[in-house]
Amino acid sequence: MTNQQPTKIYLKDYTPPSFDVTKVDLDIQLFDEYATVYSKLLMHRRYDGKLVLLGRSLELQSICVNGKSLSADEYTLDDESLTLHDAADELTIETVVRITPQTNTTLEGLYQSGQGDELMFVTQCEPEGFRKITYFPDRPDVLTEYTTRLEAPKRFKTLLANGNLIESGDVGDDRHFTIWHDPTKKPSYLFAAVIANLEVLSDSYTTIEGRDVLLEVYASAHDIDKCHVGMQALKDAMKWDEDNYGRAYDLDRYMIVATSQFNMGAMENKGLNIFNTSCVLSSPETTSDERSFNVKSVIAHEYFHNWTGNRITCRDWFQLCLKEGFTVFRDQSFSGDFRSKAVQRIEDVALLRSAQFAEDAGTLAHPVRPESFVEINNFYTMTIYEKGAEIVRMLANLLGKEKFRQGTDEYFRRYDGMAVTVEDFLSALSVADERVSLFMPWYRQPGTPVLSGSSRIDGDTVVVSLAQVTRHVPNYDAPIALPIPVDTAIFDSVTGEMLASQMLLLTKDQDEFVFDGIQLSDGAHPVVSVLRNFSAPVKLDFNYTDEDLARLVAFETEGFNQWQALQTLVNRWLFGNSDDAAILTDALKTAVTKLKDTDPMLAARLFDLPSEKELAMAYDTDYDPVAVKARRDKLKALIAQALSDVVSDWYASLGNEVYADTPDARGRRLLKNVLLDLSLTAGVDGADALAYEQYKNASCMSERLGALIAIIHHNLEQKQTFIDDFYSRFSDEDLVIDTWLAAQTSASHTSIDEIAGLMARDDFDWNTPNRVRAVLSTLAAKPVQLWSEAGVALCLSAVERLDGSNPLMAARLLTALARWQTLSSEPKVVIKQKLESLQTKAKSKNVLEFLGNMLNG
Ligand code: ARG
Ligand code: ZN
Numbered sequence: 001m002t003n004q005q006p007t008k009i010y011l012k013d014y015t016p017p018s019f020d021v022t023k024v025d026l027d028i029q030l031f032d033e034y035a036t037v038y039s040k041l042l043m044h045r046r047y048d049g050k051l052v053l054l055g056r057s058l059e060l061q062s063i064c065v066n067g068k069s070l071s072a073d074e075y076t077l078d079d080e081s082l083t084l085h086d087a088a089d090e091l092t093i094e095t096v097v098r099i100t101p102q103t104n105t106t107l108e109g110l111y112q113s114g115q116g117d118e119l120m121f122v123t124q125c126e127p128e129g130f131r132k133i134t135y136f137p138d139r140p141d142v143l144t145e146y147t148t149r150l151e152a153p154k155r156f157k158t159l160l161a162n163g164n165l166i167e168s169g170d171v172g173d174d175r176h177f178t179i180w181h182d183p184t185k186k187p188s189y190l191f192a193a194v195i196a197n198l199e200v201l202s203d204s205y206t207t208i209e210g211r212d213v214l215l216e217v218y219a220s221a222h223d224i225d226k227c228h229v230g231m232q233a234l235k236d237a238m239k240w241d242e243d244n245y246g247r248a249y250d251l252d253r254y255m256i257v258a259t260s261q262f263n264m265g266a267m268e269n270k271g272l273n274i275f276n277t278s279c280v281l282s283s284p285e286t287t288s289d290e291r292s293f294n295v296k297s298v299i300a301h302e303y304f305h306n307w308t309g310n311r312i313t314c315r316d317w318f319q320l321c322l323k324e325g326f327t328v329f330r331d332q333s334f335s336g337d338f339r340s341k342a343v344q345r346i347e348d349v350a351l352l353r354s355a356q357f358a359e360d361a362g363t364l365a366h367p368v369r370p371e372s373f374v375e376i377n378n379f380y381t382m383t384i385y386e387k388g389a390e391i392v393r394m395l396a397n398l399l400g401k402e403k404f405r406q407g408t409d410e411y412f413r414r415y416d417g418m419a420v421t422v423e424d425f426l427s428a429l430s431v432a433d434e435r436v437s438l439f440m441p442w443y444r445q446p447g448t449p450v451l452s453g454s455s456r457i458d459g460d461t462v463v464v465s466l467a468q469v470t471r472h473v474p475n476y477d478a479p480i481a482l483p484i485p486v487d488t489a490i491f492d493s494v495t496g497e498m499l500a501s502q503m504l505l506l507t508k509d510q511d512e513f514v515f516d517g518i519q520l521s522d523g524a525h526p527v528v529s530v531l532r533n534f535s536a537p538v539k540l541d542f543n544y545t546d547e548d549l550a551r552l553v554a555f556e557t558e559g560f561n562q563w564q565a566l567q568t569l570v571n572r573w574l575f576g577n578s579d580d581a582a583i584l585t586d587a588l589k590t591a592v593t594k595l596k597d598t599d600p601m602l603a604a605r606l607f608d609l610p611s612e613k614e615l616a617m618a619y620d621t622d623y624d625p626v627a628v629k630a631r632r633d634k635l636k637a638l639i640a641q642a643l644s645d646v647v648s649d650w651y652a653s654l655g656n657e658v659y660a661d662t663p664d665a666r667g668r669r670l671l672k673n674v675l676l677d678l679s680l681t682a683g684v685d686g687a688d689a690l691a692y693e694q695y696k697n698a699s700c701m702s703e704r705l706g707a708l709i710a711i712i713h714h715n716l717e718q719k720q721t722f723i724d725d726f727y728s729r730f731s732d733e734d735l736v737i738d739t740w741l742a743a744q745t746s747a748s749h750t751s752i753d754e755i756a757g758l759m760a761r762d763d764f765d766w767n768t769p770n771r772v773r774a775v776l777s778t779l780a781a782k783p784v785q786l787w788s789e790a791g792v793a794l795c796l797s798a799v800e801r802l803d804g805s806n807p808l809m810a811a812r813l814l815t816a817l818a819r820w821q822t823l824s825s826e827p828k829v830v831i832k833q834k835l836e837s838l839q840t841k842a843k844s845k846n847v848l849e850f851l852g853n854m855l856n857g
Contacts, residue, residue: 018049120196192269268305325388342559467510496555585642601667640682673706807844
């Protein structure tokens with residue numbers, strides 16, 4: 001069975017299902033060692049063709065068609081499907097299967113999560129988990145109405161499924177049941193069930209249409225007091241979708257369940273979202289500001305799926321970006337309304353650059369809408385999600401608020417209740433502006449375009465020239481020119497006044513854009529600022545002078561490009577040979593002085609240096625992680641030096657505040673942590689003591705964690721005391737222990753041996769993705785160690801170990817090594833051998849598909 005060439009599925013082969021499912025009745029009965037699933041499907045023929053039900057790891061106990069038990073020669077059964085030999089046009093199929101959620105470590109289908117008091121059973125059906133529960137046409141274009149009965153021992157007091165609760169009661173033998181009916185037709189990937197023993201936080205929301213909705217967040221007794229942030233986020237999201245897209249919620253009940261073992265962030269199951277604890281629990285004592293804000297975004301993301309994903313769903317999994325790209329764009333817009341918009345954009349772009357651009361530049365590059373795949377779970381990627389969101393953002397910006405709304409209204413009107421494609425989405429939006437159709441190639445073409453440009457002046461005319469190139473990704477057509485919106489402004493170099501601004505649209509390989517009648521002040525020249533607010537997901541190379549970049553730091557009114565101007569100076573320094581950083585540090589100091597009181601979060605972000613991972617992207621060959629880190633460290637030291645006379649005062653001026661959960665307070669806490677780190681880097685007298693004090697007097701996790709990270713990263717003398725103190729304070733908070741592991745792993749002085757030591761601890765649990773990620777995803781962000789022979793070996797041994805128990809996780813960890821071919825030849829030879837050796841041992845489609853791409857790409 002090993003090392004077979006896994007089968008590829010192609011978008012061009014799509015055919016509609018031959019049967020509809022009119023209704024389904026499910027009955028899931030949980031016992032100590034297994035569960036029995038009874039299902040009754042009403043099916044109706046739409047096209048010629050066989051009746052095929054999909055099923056995996058199911059033990060079929062009986063099958064009846066129209067009340068008559070089938071004999072073995074009336075159907076064919078294999079590992080993946082059940083085919084009826086002779087199907088009438090109208091029929092009822094009843095199956096009984098046995099499954100073992102107790103031993104299901106894949107975290108797909110129905111599986112066990114947690115232990116002891118917190119033992120529970122939850123489902124994850126997207127994309128193809130439903131077939132691990134029962135035989136079904138498990139594909140997103142089969143929509144049907146579900147009635148679900150759950151039966152379990154009474155020690156599991158919580159029995160939840162999608163929709164409305166219509167009945168509950170006892171069945172004797174210390175067992176009980178509930179029956180749920182979901183009135184909306186949905187694809188099987190949105191099915192959910194929960195069998196658990198949870199507490200609930202309840203609230204309500206009245207929609208703009210007047211519907212009273214019961215809101216419930218379920219968590220363990222230990223965690224239920226950490227659900228208030230999530231509940232507020234849910235109400236904010238419901239209101240926001242009404243205000244911004246005219247979309248109201250459509251059921252009487254909305255439930256969120258927190259579970260500790262989950263492969264991804266959260267899942268938008270209709271009316272019953274299931275969340276990784278890390279994306280729903282939040283309290284000031286245990287959750288950093290960053291994590292807490294992430295909770296808000298993810299809650300909103302899953303809520304927004306109710307319209308973009310659930311009511312209008314995907315025809316097939318090639319269209320995944322249809323729901324994910326649009327929904328990420330919606331959650332980013334929402335989040336930007338709850339803090340500094342510039343900071344929101346900075347964070348989204350930083351993620352795009354460090355993770356998606358890397359994906360697009362490596363062996364796993366793929367289009368936002370892929371045309372083939374082996375394992376769909378491998379396509380929940382940065383490209384589908386983040387680049388997918390960027391395409392929708394370009395459209396939204398190009399159309400402007402009103403037209404974009406007109407387009408999305410048309411999308412919801414036309415396709416509500418249907419399973420559709422990216423083409424359908426663009427066709428609905430194009431009622432507002434026909435240029436929308438130009439954007440289809442963005443979905444088809446992999447690779448990040450490089451946009452280069454220059455400006456020149458001619459009398460009172462400014463000419464901006466732009467050109468684009470995209471790398472030719474192997475196995476794809478030669479790249480073509482894409483429509484690239486370039487938001488551009490022109491400033492007066494002396495007064496800083498904005499003289500013109502316009503959204504340019506580059507549609508060809510190269511073009512020129514003319515701004516007439518530019519009136520400059522005496523002795524001034526025009527300063528052009530392009531790609532404001534990062535108006536397209538491209539790499540930019542513009543002929544700014546360093547002096548003009550410093551001017552943009554000072555007077556660009558758009559926060560993102562102000563930050564970007566500094567980042568461009570930073571990048572020029574990092575890839576140049578000069579050791580003089582004065583122009584950069586002066587611009588930084590001036591800007592922070594101005595901003596630290598008005599927008600402390602943006603001020604903190606101005607200190608950003610591109611991550612080591614992002615810097616790695618500049619190399620297609622002979623990448624040397626040690627040299628890259630050394631140059632980056634040097635710049636950080638220069639910045640710290642240049643600001644050493646003010647950092648202590650700035651830090652002191654931020655003081656010790658009482659905890660508040662406002663954008664401003666969060667900004668000050670972030671700035672404080674940045675300044676603490678800088679003081680330690682500069683070796684400012686007494687900085688060690690400041691770190692210890694901040695830890696001891698912390699009003700919340702952000703302050704405590706900021707101090708702990710500084711203490712660990714700078715290897716301060718009392719480091720171990722604080723590591724131990726933190727552990728004992730939070731030893732019964734799993735998510736905080738994850739953070740504690742990550743804080744230690746992330747320090748550049750933490751060796752692979754020490755990391756392996758953390759993984760050998762008793763509380764390191766390979767079946768809990770959060771725990772595994774706390775160490776291994778953190779290692780993935782430390783190129784120097786990751787690419788050492790021991791680092792690669794550690795990473796690959798984890799992949800091998802997880803390949804059998806949780807292939808989805810295994811494949812995700814493997815992506816850390818996707819750009820191995822950019823290293824110099826010596827390490828490359830070793831890594832290639834290791835990858836090839838894994839290829840002979842790996843079993844899962846997930847890992848084999850990626851290994852195939854990594855070795856052939
Ligand atoms: N649709 C979910 C979200 O982005 C992702 C869940 C996918 N889960 C998985 N196991 N592939 O909101
Ligand atoms: Zn999503």
